[in-house]
Amino acid sequence: MIRIKKLVKKYPNGFLALDNIDLHVGKGEFIYLVGPSGAGKSTLLDVIFRSELPTSGDIYIDNFSLNHLKPAQVPYYRRNIGMIFQDYKLLPGRTVYDNVAFALRVMHYPRSRIHRHVSQVLELVGLSEKVNHVTAELSGGEQQRICIARAIVNNPPILLADEPTGSLDPETSWEIMQLLSKINSRQTTVLVATHNKSIVDDIRKRVVVLESGKIVRDKHFGTYDG
Amino acid sequence: MIRIKKLVKKYPNGFLALDNIDLHVGKGEFIYLVGPSGAGKSTLLDVIFRSELPTSGDIYIDNFSLNHLKPAQVPYYRRNIGMIFQDYKLLPGRTVYDNVAFALRVMHYPRSRIHRHVSQVLELVGLSEKVNHVTAELSGGEQQRICIARAIVNNPPILLADEPTGSLDPETSWEIMQLLSKINSRQTTVLVATHNKSIVDDIRKRVVVLESGKIVRDKHFGTYDG
């Protein structure tokens, strides 16, 4: 599904965030991306999501090299990827409903289908009651769950989750991870960058450890520490 | 140090976020504030920090009622409180150094003292290398640590930490919590709203559990679950 070859990302200020990454993610796989703060987890997800351009190297999605992606195709490409942003990136001043619906509106879904999908997904993340609240009126964890809802609302084949439980209590975190597992079990490829040791250790999956921009460990059915 | 009496916070949209809270925090105490997403932890800290006004009830700081605080006094009041915001609230477009130094500049510290303090505190949170980076160029965990550095740089007598380890890996989280403990041991009153079960369970302190705006449990030397 995702093949990453000799990927290097050097930020404009000269910082080398990804240093020669090679990674192969099969279709329907579930991967934890772990590593200390500043290791390059978000950068890797951003490069796959194409919100950052790689400095060199290749990323193939289903054998299509992202190097060949034209700017005008980027929005269509992104619609295949659900991204849970570390900083949520909610549209300011809009309601929970509008934020989630937006991801479907850009795809020209009819109103009734938008309504059905959004209601369902808000139910899943436990925000049905807040549907008409403006996002600024929500708690940190609630905002994070909107972001999750938006990422999964259109059933994308790839899901990139950057610290999806950072603002959630253990119980809600657990539910969200179960949700991601369920989505994964329907052949969605899932990459989760996380610091949540107990979740990584409890819901065992493949664990890729990044450190200073390099993959230092890659273990199926691994734990946070090894 | 902090006495909260019959505190009620109803947001303008009618949502009752804090429902008749009574809480006494002694000088030099360390309290975990836990509870599910949307329980009202951030609201409680905001009301103490006076970035939200209470709907009714009283908050006394050293026997001074915040109800008597005049608008012009608010900045001076806040300088006594280090606040680690859940969403960091870093000044956009500025360097790490400037963000941390700002908290001292408002207090008219001379340049040399600012420099010394900022360098020290950045060392403590492990960001010395990033001192001249713009905050947008940092990872989520790095941004969170700037926020922590800014909150503690002027040694305030009260420290309010809202989810201070949400974006940090377990090891860094541990170090930060040790730092907060050390600060606490120097008679600083510390309130930490957190979801981090392992930290609450490992570094045992008083645990206050909020649920739907009510204090449902308050236990010295408690754990996350009871």
Add this chain to the structure above:
Amino acid sequence: MLNDIVFFLTEAVNGMRRSGMMIVISVATVTVSLLVFGIFLLVSVNITHLANFMASKLEIRVYLKDSVGESDVSMFRDRLRAMPQVKKLEYVSREEGWKQFQTSYPTMALGEMITQNPLPNSFRVFVVDDSQFVSFAKYLSSIEEYVEDVTYGDIMAERIQMLYRFCRYSGYILVGLLTMATLMIVMNTIRLTVIARQAEIEIMQLVGATNPFIRAPFLIEGFLIGVIGSLLSVGILRPMYSYLAIEFQKKVPFVPLVYDPVTLRYVYFAITGAGIFLGTVGAFIAVSRTLKTKY
């Protein structure tokens, strides 16, 4: 498609509500700058009108030779009339001329002293294109078989002509400058409102919105700002001009202001058109610059 249009419209309206003060401020700025633009237009229309009016008063006086008889006069009249430059023609017999001269200089007791009328017959000639006024006068004086002399208030005529041109050119320059100024101010204002929502636009890009999809509500918003701004400015300008025009007519009745509703309507249309055009184009440019990404 209809779905999208409804969405874009509600997006635009909601976006404006959300940006609240910002939109109010930018509508105010657009209104004010269109107002200035409109005032300039009205002033320049009036100056042109005034200059035209002054120029239309210019006449060439062609004095005929005494030897030219009645039939020759009418032949010459036909010849003059056939000339394309001639707009109006008026014959002044020597008797009429003398009467006019006497009434023009009532303080001089000329009548008592001058027993014989010294004036020849003449034509008063008004030209079509006053820019050729002087050359045409010179040409007329060269028709020696009929013409004794030609006067055209030499210096005054030339001066009025020049003043006319002066006004016209200054008017062009000013309206040109002001059009550019209005353009810049309106577009800049709208750009500022768009830049303030740059983060929002970036998020939309991240969620898979295509550039046209993001642009549409902003275009509608710019359009609406233009519409509201221009309607407000016309709404202020129209009664203000009517009032001032009436006041001025009372005070300086001989200065011919423009009251012609057709001309005025053109001016108001120009303002509205400019507002709508600048609002929409401003939004387009502003969003396009913000949409430029690194991919």
Add this chain to the structure above:
Amino acid sequence: MLNDIVFFLTEAVNGMRRSGMMIVISVATVTVSLLVFGIFLLVSVNITHLANFMASKLEIRVYLKDSVGESDVSMFRDRLRAMPQVKKLEYVSREEGWKQFQTSYPTMALGEMITQNPLPNSFRVFVVDDSQFVSFAKYLSSIEEYVEDVTYGDIMAERIQMLYRFCRYSGYILVGLLTMATLMIVMNTIRLTVIARQAEIEIMQLVGATNPFIRAPFLIEGFLIGVIGSLLSVGILRPMYSYLAIEFQKKVPFVPLVYDPVTLRYVYFAITGAGIFLGTVGAFIAVSRTLKTKY
């Protein structure tokens, strides 16, 4: 304190660098609107100047009775000179008057027919305050012991006077409107740049900054925007005006434009002052509104 000032200055400059495009745009808007303001000022200064000039050409011709002898003439001259309304006085003897009349109407063979000079002696009187021109002329004609008749190009004089007033009033109204327009545009522009940084201001409040502390760099920024904008606009306006003034002097030499460096310097000072004032005050108002909190 010095510490703070240095900080505020660097904050202001860094803030402007960070806001990059926004500051460029607002400087451009300020420049453009001050430019329009300046053009208006220059136009109105010139119109006033022109009107003054036209009015200064107004003269009253006082024809003396034939019975007034040489000594009476000089007595009357002294009397006229003593009047506060009189600016300039010129005696025209009947011989001179006749010569002038003949040269004014060269086409009329008057000299051949009129053997006796029909004109009386006269004074040309120029008044100080042309708004009292007509009433003063009427007063002069009432001095019956000396005065035979008074002419003052009746209608023309009144018209020029009225036109003068017209120009002056329109000038006042326009400059007034434009001052308000400039004020609004500049302040709005600066408000937009401040609103865009509302989040930043709120964070500063959270970190314990007092309102004056937050305001200071914004005031400096507004001041700098005003300074840069006004210097740019004066920098464009000055050479442009010099060039156009020279061009126009070539084309319409008789129209007296304002070249006087002192007057022009006032205009440029006014522009600079307006820019700096509006920038600073605009920033003050903008930040103050944003600073209003709920506590």
